Amino acid sequence: MTEETPGFGDGAEQPDVPSAGATPDEKAAQADGPSTEEGPAAPAGDASQAAGLTAQLDQVRTALNERTADLQRLQAEYQNYRRRVERDKVTVKEIAAANLLTELLPTLDDVGRAREHGELVGGFKSVAESLETVVAKMGLQQFGKEGEPFDPTIHEALMHSYAPDVTETTCVAILQPGYRIGERIVRPARVAVAEPQPGAQTVKSEASEDGESTPAEPEDKADGAPESTDGKDGKESGGPDEG
Numbered sequence: 001m002t003e004e005t006p007g008f009g010d011g012a013e014q015p016d017v018p019s020a021g022a023t024p025d026e027k028a029a030q031a032d033g034p035s036t037e038e039g040p041a042a043p044a045g046d047a048s049q050a051a052g053l054t055a056q057l058d059q060v061r062t063a064l065n066e067r068t069a070d071l072q073r074l075q076a077e078y079q080n081y082r083r084r085v086e087r088d089k090v091t092v093k094e095i096a097a098a099n100l101l102t103e104l105l106p107t108l109d110d111v112g113r114a115r116e117h118g119e120l121v122g123g124f125k126s127v128a129e130s131l132e133t134v135v136a137k138m139g140l141q142q143f144g145k146e147g148e149p150f151d152p153t154i155h156e157a158l159m160h161s162y163a164p165d166v167t168e169t170t171c172v173a174i175l176q177p178g179y180r181i182g183e184r185i186v187r188p189a190r191v192a193v194a195e196p197q198p199g200a201q202t203v204k205s206e207a208s209e210d211g212e213s214t215p216a217e218p219e220d221k222a223d224g225a226p227e228s229t230d231g232k233d234g235k236e237s238g239g240p241d242e243g
Contacts, residue, residue: 094139094181094182094184097138097139097140097181098181098184098186100138101135101138101140101179101181101186102186102187104131104135105179105186105187107131108131108132108135108179109176111128111131111132112177114128115128138181139181139182140179140180140181140186141179141180141181142177142178142179143177143178143179143180143189144171144174144176144177144178144189144191145171145174146171146172146173146174147170147171147172148170148171149168149169149170149171150168150169150170150171150191150193153185154178154180154185154188154189155171155178155188155189155190155191155193156188156189156190156191157191157192157193158175158190158191158192159173159175159191159192159193160192160193160194160195161192161193161194161195162194162195162196162197162198163194163195163196163197164196164197166194166195166196167196168195168196169193169194169195170193170194171189171191171192171193172191172192172193172194173191173192174189174190174191175190175191175192176189176190177189178190
């Protein structure tokens with residue numbers, strides 16, 4: 001009768017015995033348990049993750065470009081708004097100054113007439129000069145002189161005449177001076193104009209076309225004058241023939 005050693009029967013679990021030729025790492029791996037191979041799955045996950053990050057980056061870049069374009073457009077609109085505001089401020093200032101100075105034009109006309117008649121003396125002269133200095137600082141400029149060509153954009157003709165000594169429509173008298181602020185005409189200069197006489201202009205044009213035909217007439221008349229037939233001339237002409 002034989003005795004069976006416990007644990008060494010047919011149904012007993014056999015302990016894991018490392019193989020004789022296994023390395024220490026393989027022994028440790030076998031001790032830890034069977035390992036699952038994940039090599040082929042790892043590259044597929046990295047590619048999908050990279051594709052997702054690229055798509056997100058493209059979306060961020062597109063949004064950034066859109067916001068940059070919006071910012072540039074807003075900046076351009078703001079610059080245009082600033083320029084428009086500055087231009088409007090200058091225009092409003094000129095209009096306000098023009099309205100004020102327009103009310104002072106009759107007073108300036110009185111000062112000018114008083115100066116022409118020699119009545120601008122004493123305290124009145126100081127006040128008038130101070131007034132002219134103030135309006136000049138506000139940009140008011142006087143224009144209109146005798147002898148300058150007539151310009152309908154800055155002159156207003158109140159009197160008309162003809163003169164032989166002018167070659168074009170000319171301002172021969174300044175009835176009221178004109179005033180401007182910069183390029184804005186506050187009041188046109190009211191003038192008397194003179195035009196060239198139509199007859200003199202026609203004669204001059206005909207003379208320029210014909211040349212010097214008129215001065216040549218006395219010479220032709222002298223060449224074609226008939227000979228004198230009186231006796232004295234006859235004797236003088238016939239003297240050599242008489243024997």
